[in-house]
Amino acid sequence: MEETSKAVNSRRRTLMESLGFGRMSVPVGLTERLEHVRALDRVVVPVAKTIRRRLPSGSALRDMLHGVPTGHPLHPPLATISLGCWTATAVLDLIDVDPRASRAVLATGIAGAIPAAAAGITDWSMLHLEQQRVGFVHAMVNLAALGLYSGSLMMRLSGRHQAGRALAFAGLGAAGLGGYLGGHLAYRMAAGPTHAEPTTHLVPLGWHDLCRLWDLPDGRPVSRRLGYINLFVLRHGAQVKVLADRCSHLAGPLHQGRLKLENDEACVVCPWHGSTFRLEDGAVVHGPATAPQPAFEVNIRGDGIVQVRPREV
Template sequence: MARGRRRGAEALIGRIEAAEALDPPGYAISNALARPAQIIGRPARRLGNALHGTGYGHPVHPMLVTLPIGSWTLALGLDLLAALGLVRDRRAAEAADTALRAGALGAVAAAATGMADWQYTDGRDRRLGLVHALANGTALGLNLLSLALRGRGRRGQGRLASAAAFGCMAAGGYLGGHLVYRRRVGVDHADRSPEPREWQAVLPLSDLAEDRPRRVEVADADTRQAIGIALVLHGGRVHAMGARCSHAGGPLDQGWVLEGRLVCPWHGSRYCLETGRPTDGPSTTPQPRYAVRIRDGMVELRREQEPGDAVVTAARAARAAGPQGGPRGRKADEVLVEHHTLLRRMFARILAIPRENPERRDLMRALAEELEIHETIEDRLFYPAVQPVSEDVAVAHAEHRQLADLLAMTLKLNTASPEFEDHLRALQAAVDHHAGSEERSMFVEAQRLGEPRLREIGHALEALLEEARASRARHAFRALKIRLLEGA
């Protein structure tokens, strides 16, 4: 019976996806929504980015849909209890009405974000998304009708309207789930392979032209599949990021460079060349980044660890295990020295960019995230482990507080101002002092723990580091914290 219902639902969805008659109204609505944004320009783009969730690292629509679902479910439950005579308190009826109103407000917000995302779908996804929106719009209309009926004293009819609205909402939710889990709308489409782990030559530097993206490929050691990477020579520097757009899989190597951003040719998402982060939607997820160096006229790449990277694969974990199953990877001090090097390189990047370049702000936010991640992995894992053999842990904790204070002051400043330059150099000096002290003293003392223990800690540090970067929720929280510090 259940299998038959599932087949029936899938057949219905298949008919909706194939209904080309939905294309004309779908594109008409999409064009009508896009036209005001084209007229208004940059302010509309900022609003669109907010609706997509571009600055938060996560789509906003999935978060907002919980408001009408939760509120309207509560209202339905209270209505059922009242209809069965289990609740006769007037306050229960008032609570149901309040839940309906709250759900209606949430539905409007969810609809706004959903329509913003839906504009950048095509074909089957666009058709199904249109019906999804119609179902949820009908649910909103029925609940507004229910509120009107309740206000006129026709509570029984209002409850029936709410029950019908719940059915429409459930149908819309089913279609929304199909869009995400089957059609993969709104999920990360970038290739998150950790390859290449070591420096790999991919192309002669002479083959690159200024602001002309070029695709190269490397092989994934685990899957044996080719990984596409987009190379861009911009301002005399070579940048590299994943060639498959995280929004919908568009070929970034076929895009173009505009205002120091790599533009996706499919839906116009713009990615900062320095950080790989989207600066304009509809994308919300950073691109995989690759470190670049030039050796003997050849461009060499190595995968960078950044927010959004994939977690450790099973094959990679197996390679990290020793003969007895224990970790045989890098020692803890080696992991942290590498991260110190990353932080120093990020400072150098920011200082090398002209003051008026808006990329400075993006890089500053990326640096702030990495500093917080560094503090987290040291405070949670490394310092407790080395405290028995090092007297520097208390000082290191105090230095972390000093770094956090300096970072907060720096984030508040205009990146084009001389004050920002002064604060950034002070922060750089503080980080250099902290990292140098650890490398000269604490890491030396840590050797007393023994190599097996240091490799065990190093394995845990790498896992925590990758987990912190891979988690969208943690990235969104860090991004929100940084925005609050900027505006405080």
């Protein structure tokens, strides 16, 4: 009876593994190993430094490519336009419509890939090294897709439509792989979403005692704990400014950053990647961050206790 039970359990484990349960899927396993391929650093590190040097912190072009004016990263929607056009090209090729329609949609995807790449490279240059390794391969695969689609367009323009279609389908495969790597980078490695604390979920409504006013150093930011989150706290005389401490870009500790004046407004600069936030309301002044820092209203009681509550948007 015991041997029969062991045999049944063994077959059950084999079946579960064959369905992908109880072990890491092959694509994810390969991609996670890619995060630790140090050989890529010989290319990744100098290229990232060059991009940061050509697009200095605080420049209007870099902020635009990050998506600071829109409040969201610019690369994902631009890349979606190209991928959508290329997918539509495959559909048009399959139903064998007027070749001019396929060429027009294909050319639109190629044209859209250029600003998408510019925005993506700018974001990539400000990521952690493990993220940059995956992002570099993502970029190379997408570059191959762009080359295949460009070749497809040239073939179609010269009248070699069958060869053009073949190159387009190969390009779609490359673009699909690039999209998978981009998804891993954004969702598995959290390269795109805000990393600032979701204060609306972690901090109850109403005022909360934080600390005593005179326990805070004057003119030097510190970190203070409020329930589940850390806060950036800066006292200047009897005034106190409070933000969430984890930078919305990649969770850098803002209390270790430097203070600066930007257009006569007090700001803090993240020590990791240089994102700049206004102390008054947490608004993004310069990227790479695009999401603002959660800000807190401050009340100082008569006995010197500093109270805080999330600022209403």
